Amino acid sequence: MKVSTSHRNKGALDPKNFPYSDITFVCKHYGKPRIRGVNERPRQSYFASGCNVKLRLVYVEAMNNYKVTVLSTEHNHPISSQAFGWYPENRRLEDSELKQVEDLLQLNVDIRNIKNFVSEKTGKTVISKDIHNIKKNLDNKMSKGRSEGQKVVDRLLKLQQDDPNATTVVEMSSDDEFELLFFQTSNMKLLYNQYPDVLFIDGTYKVNIEGYPLYAFLIEDGEGKGRAVGYAFVKNEKKDTIHKLFDHVGAKNDLNKVKIVFLDKDFTEISAVKRSMQNAHIMLCTFHVLKYLKKKVSDLDIRKNLKSDIMKAISSLVYSYSEEIYRERLTELLKLSPKSFSSYFTDNWDSCREMWAHCYRKSLPTLGNNTNNRVESHNQKLKHIWDGHVI
Incomplete structure (x- = not known):
């Protein structure tokens, strides 16, 4: 009423x-x-x-x-009492309740979990729109009219203040346009120096409102867990930009310690690693190798059952446990495949077989890894908790 x-x-x-x-x-x-x-x-x-x-x-x-x-x-x-609880004035939170929700939002807790928390603690029914409105007001309050770029600078300054041994590198172009940003806390440096043998590198997208790709650098610690040892935003993924990024990473870390680097089959990343980590063996992620080749085979103008046979041959080739078996299965694959695909495979894959065939990595210190799943899983978690804004 x-x-x-x-x-x-x-x-x-x-x-x-x-x-x-x-x-x-x-x-x-x-x-x-x-x-x-x-x-x-x-x-x-x-x-x-x-x-x-x-x-x-x-x-x-x-x-x-x-x-x-x-x-x-x-x-x-x-x-009903349930319908009564849905009215806006009955969903409104007290100041102390609002403060708790703001704290959870700053910790990037999922909105669904926040709704459940409010329901359990207060008995009130809140909807997703209520939480989004609270978050919008919090963003406005925290940003104080600053642009995203200004907030990034503020965060980097605070990082240096709180962690004097941290590394922050910002590179601008000659016309004062953003090129790249690399940062590494002192704890990340410590982790890298303790566990430098295997390095996982991957770029991902849709993690910031500017659309800059994010590169994550991970190692595997003594408990078998993936740990971040550096992050970078880049304006683009052109060769010059990625080479500059790896130069900055190498200037702050001894990359000669790296024995194994896991990548996707990205030629720009491969060239940058070869240039900056000359002692490291490059391992291509098995999952992405098979995924990429499956797409290539699916585009072939041949019978469906032949495509299936070719993919089975490729899979057995990837998992070959000796060089002799590899050569035998390569011969089988080339016999099965159309001439165009055989030439493509020979030129683009057999020529770098040490990067993806398991028989060539069994004696290397990969710590049991064959994929880049650690860093990919890490990036997915980042996307889940981060909306792309700097608070």
Whole structure:
């Protein structure tokens, strides 16, 4: 119920208890629903649904009390405690509850989990839009009108203040355009120096509002867990940019310690690793090798069953456990395949077989790794908790 009309009771005998000469209460859904025009006010909500529930009280001086003059009790909509909880005024959080939600948002807790937390702690029903509104207000409060670029600079300055041994590198072009940003905390440096043998590198997208690719550098620690040892944003993935990035990484870390580097089959990354980590063996992720070759085979204009046979031959080639078996299976694959694919495979894959065939890596210190899944899983988690804004 809500107050529809009221008038002050100036001549009441007891104005404290009877402040109104008359007051009318109506249901929140009282009145005729407004009909919107086409494409007009598309986001404005109305509660009026034609409900006629109404209560009018009039002050009677002789009684020194209120008298009911109008009473209508028939709702035209569902009424329940659950429905009552959905109204905006009942979903509104107290200051202390709002502070808890803001703390959870700053920790990047999933919105669904925040809704469950609020329900358990307060008994209130909040919707996703409520949490998004709180987050928007929090972003505005924290940003204080700063641009995303200004917030990044502020964060880097704070990182250097809190962690004097951290590394932050920002490179700008000659026309003052952003090129790359590399940062590494002192703890990341320590982890790299402790476990430099195997390095996982991968770029990912859609993690910042500017659209810059993010590169993550991971190692495997003594407990077999992937640990980040550096991050970089780059303006693009052109050869010059990636080479500059690896130069900065090498300037702050002894890359001669790296024995194994896991990559996808990205020629720019491969050339950068060969240039900056000359002692390292490059290992291509088995998952991406098979995925890439499956796409190539699927594009061939041949029978479906032959495509299946070629993929089986490729898979057995990838998992060959000796060089002799590799050569035998390569011969089988080339016999099965059309001439165009045989030439393609020989030129582009057999020529770098040490990077992807398992028989050539069994004596190397890969720590049991054959894929880049550690860094890919890491990047997925980053996307899950990070909306791309710097707070």
